[in-house]
Amino acid sequence: xxxxxxxxxxxxxxxxxxxxxxxxxxxxxxxxxxxxxxxxxxxxxxxxxxxxxxxxxxxxxxxxxxxxxxxxxxxxxxxxxxxxxxxxxxxxxxxxxxxxxxxxxxxxxxxxxxxxxxxxxxxxxxxxxxxxxxxxxxxxxxxxxxxxxxxxxxxxxxxxxxxxxxxxxxxxxxxxxxxxxxxxxxxxxxxxxxxxxxxxxxxxxxxxxxxxxxxxxxxxxxxxxxxxxxxxxxxxxxxx
Amino acid sequence: xxxxxxxxxxxxxxxxxxxxxxxxxxxxxxxxxxxxxxxxxxxxxxxxxxxxxxxxxxxxxxxxxxxxxxxxxxxxxxxxxxxxxxxxxxxxxxxxxxxxxxxxxxxxxxxxxxxxxxxxxxxxxxxxxxxxxxxxxxxxxxxxxxxxxxxxxxxxxx
Ligand code: SF4
Ligand code: FES
Ligand code: FES
Numbered sequence: 001x002x003x004x005x006x007x008x009x010x011x012x013x014x015x016x017x018x019x020x021x022x023x024x025x026x027x028x029x030x031x032x033x034x035x036x037x038x039x040x041x042x043x044x045x046x047x048x049x050x051x052x053x054x055x056x057x058x059x060x061x062x063x064x065x066x067x068x069x070x071x072x073x074x075x076x077x078x079x080x081x082x083x084x085x086x087x088x089x090x091x092x093x094x095x096x097x098x099x100x101x102x103x104x105x106x107x108x109x110x111x112x113x114x115x116x117x118x119x120x121x122x123x124x125x126x127x128x129x130x131x132x133x134x135x136x137x138x139x140x141x142x143x144x145x146x147x148x149x150x151x152x153x154x155x156x157x158x159x160x161x162x163x164x165x166x167x168x169x170x171x172x173x174x175x176x177x178x179x180x181x182x183x184x185x186x187x188x189x190x191x192x193x194x195x196x197x198x199x200x201x202x203x204x205x206x207x208x209x210x211x212x213x214x215x216x217x218x219x220x221x222x223x224x225x226x227x228x229x230x231x232x233x234x235x236x237x238x239x240x
Numbered sequence: 241x242x243x244x245x246x247x248x249x250x251x252x253x254x255x256x257x258x259x260x261x262x263x264x265x266x267x268x269x270x271x272x273x274x275x276x277x278x279x280x281x282x283x284x285x286x287x288x289x290x291x292x293x294x295x296x297x298x299x300x301x302x303x304x305x306x307x308x309x310x311x312x313x314x315x316x317x318x319x320x321x322x323x324x325x326x327x328x329x330x331x332x333x334x335x336x337x338x339x340x341x342x343x344x345x346x347x348x349x350x351x352x353x354x355x356x357x358x359x360x361x362x363x364x365x366x367x368x369x370x371x372x373x374x375x376x377x378x379x380x381x382x383x384x385x386x387x388x389x390x391x392x393x394x395x396x397x398x
Contacts, residue, residue: 146293148295149295153303162293163302
């Protein structure tokens with residue numbers, strides 16, 4: 001580690017060596033669209049929207065790189081909104097839009113980049129998933145359960161529980177539902193039941209305010225992992 | 241037809257690879273060599289014994305085209321539809337197989353004997369059109385040979 005200097009859109013900034021370009025740019029107030037990035041989980045550069053132009057020599061060759069995974073070093077020059085960058089983002093958006101026009105926020109972003117009519121085949125599945133993998137990583141890294149994963153590959157690739165069957169390890173916490181940027185994951189709650197990924201969970205009431213607040217299964221799981229007593233876990237966020 | 245899975249056999253496969261999750265793929269290959277597909281009880285056993293998430297098993301088993309989650313026939317017929325074979329009438333050959341067996345491509349006959357599939361170039365273009373049945377290669381197949389090939393395998397009793 002150590003301080004380095006780099007240029008973003010012509011202005012000089014200092015940063016830590018190997019800090020990711022996206023993090024520096026965001027800190028300095030640059031706007032870079034992202035769909036698969038979340039500070040709480042590891043990075044896989046799946047969405048390709050955060051591309052920028054990177055150059056190591058004044059007037060030298062530039063490369064299009066995913067800023068969320070590109071480490072900065074002394075003398076790096078970055079363009080966050082050049083013609084090239086916008087072109088690549090436009091194509092990425094066109095492809096995403098062709099596949100998942102219903103994804104939350106996608107049409108608006110695409111319109112910003114001048115993507116209008118879809119010149120590829122019509123969308124047939126009506127799913128919203130862009131395969132960003134955030135739900136998979138959240139379940140694995142934050143929840144520690146690994147109930148979600150990918151299936152198949154290429155155009156058939158899908159996200160969900162193993163073999164597309166209700167998962168026996170899912171604790172019904174809903175973290176994937178909250179992290180999903182596109183609104184693909186469906187979670188419904190009715191009375192003392194929560195439904196997600198094809199499974200139904202019994203909800204527990206908060207022992208103080210009486211509101212249903214978390215699946216019983218999730219509380220038991222937290223209890224088994226952390227040793228925090230069940231009665232201490234029986235309070236909702238507001239009553240804690 | 242779902243196979244009856246012998247878990248002892250699965251355990252042996254796992255042991256032969258040192259129960260190391262890094263060898264998940266060869267383990268699946270060994271299991272598939274046994275049953276012609278990957279039966280779920282065997283996959284569940286892999287998950288359990290290797291202590292890996294079931295999603296990992298599902299990811300690998302569905303990623304590779306060689307793995308099948310559905311039971312396959314005893315004889316797997318691969319009709320080559322590569323360029324050379326295509327020019328020499330592969331589509332007609334595939335049609336004949338479908339008609340004779342009464343199944344679609346990727347289907348399996350009710351008696352569990354045959355699975356029909358198509359592949360792209362088996363690397364024996366000089367013999368086009370080529371059909372492979374399990375490990376046997378049949379060259380210069382014509383529509384009227386199709387029936388004979390099927391009958392020959394159906395007659396094999398083992
Ligand atoms: S379901 Fe949502 S979070 Fe999961 S991969 Fe798809 S878009 Fe990403
Ligand atoms: S945010 Fe970098 S590739 Fe998705
Ligand atoms: S095209 Fe059939 S063997 Fe090459």
